[in-house]
Amino acid sequence: MELTFLGTGAPDGLPRHDCPCASCATAVGDEARAATALLIDGALLLDLTPGAAFAAARAGYSLVGVRQVLLSHPHAGPAVEFPAGLPAPGRVPDGRELSLISGHRVRAIALDSPGTGYAITGPDGTRLLYLPPGGAPAGLTEQTQPYDMVVLDAIGRPDALARLRTSGAVGATTDVLAVHIDHTVPPGRELHRRLATAGARTVPDGRTVIVGEYHAVPDLPRRTLVLGGARSGKSLEAERRLSAFPDVLYVATSGTREGDPEWAARITAHRDRRPGSWRTTETCELAPLLAEDGPPLLIDCLALWLTDAMDSVGAWDDEKWAQGGADALRERVDALVAAVRATGRTVVAVSNEVGAGVVPATASGRRFRDELGRLNAAFAAECEQVLLVVAGQALPLRG
Helix, strand or coil: CEEEEEECECCCCECCCCCCCHHHHHCCHHHCECECEEEECCCEEECCCCCHHHHHHHCCCCCCCCCEEECCCCCCCCCCCCCCCCCCCECCCCCCEEECCCCCEEEEECECCCCCEEEEECCCCCEEEECCCCCCECCCCCCCCCCCEEEECCCCCHHHHHHHHHHCCCCCCCEEEECCECCCCCCCHHHHHHHHHCCCECCCCCCEEECCCCCCCCCCCCEEEEEECCCCCHHHHHHHCCCCCCCCEEEECCCCCCCCHHHHHHHHHHHHHCCCCCEEEECCCHHHHHHCCCCCEEEECHHHHHHHHHHHCCCCCHHHHHHHHHHHHHHHHHHHHHHHHHCCCCEEEEEECCCCCCCCCCHHHHHHHHHHHHHHHHHHCCCCEEEEEECCEEEEEEC
């Protein structure tokens, strides 16, 4: 199947009309996107958007050969100009299958939001799944064969991608293409970076791709360390890197603090923004988890792990530190680093970047700063990717 993207943007397009945000201001050239519409083999049009005929002409195609126009979601944007000669647009009822004279078969997929998804099998047997903006499949329980290509709202609904991975609909060779792109993510390098963390990519408007043709699928590095200062956005960045993957185990090293409502509010805010399918464990025993087989681990954070480790060896007391505490801590850190080196699990760990500010006034404060710097460096040496988050912006340091 040959798939031409007449548009790849959200229903309001990108940039949005009269929107003053920075993303809209920089959405120029290939980063400007019309509302998403797909032309398949010149015969099937998915979603009729304003200016579809002109968009097809700019891409070097005509809509003259279109035999079926299918809508996937209610259109509340600008009025759609209906090109002369096109068949009347319609929607296929959920679960029904439509056979076209062109040899394509279209099955309607039920969603958890208003709209319809379409699973399309081409005359050559290749399989494509298209989901509308904000949509995710409903009731995916049985295992299915992976699609050759999935086109969906990977930014707005990463959990949809997670569900498809769980059911087997997205496999290691599935080409995942993001559409319905709006101004929630800065266009350009940041957009492509975020999509890559979900194993997805996007293309400019007007691009034609071949369903089933091999493309290097972006791969999540097996071990990632995310560094940043207080309120830098490091935890959100770490969570985002696994949001499109199911069955994540969130490892909270913070524990609980009785009688501290502010700390409880922080923990609740973190928990509420995680996908509902994730599990949580509160522990500082990281080495056994790293040695086990299982789903990806998100460890938040190493600074609190180090605090617990220093507590256990009496590192805050100068005398205990000098009489074996330093050696005991080094053994614990070495064991953790060795476990990271040997693990077969996907790991995303969070830690505080320290040492760029005021020198702590106490010996114990300076000790913690120095040990965390050493831990970060040793942990980073075992990771394929290391990021530094500053003011919500992720700066790749490695990988």
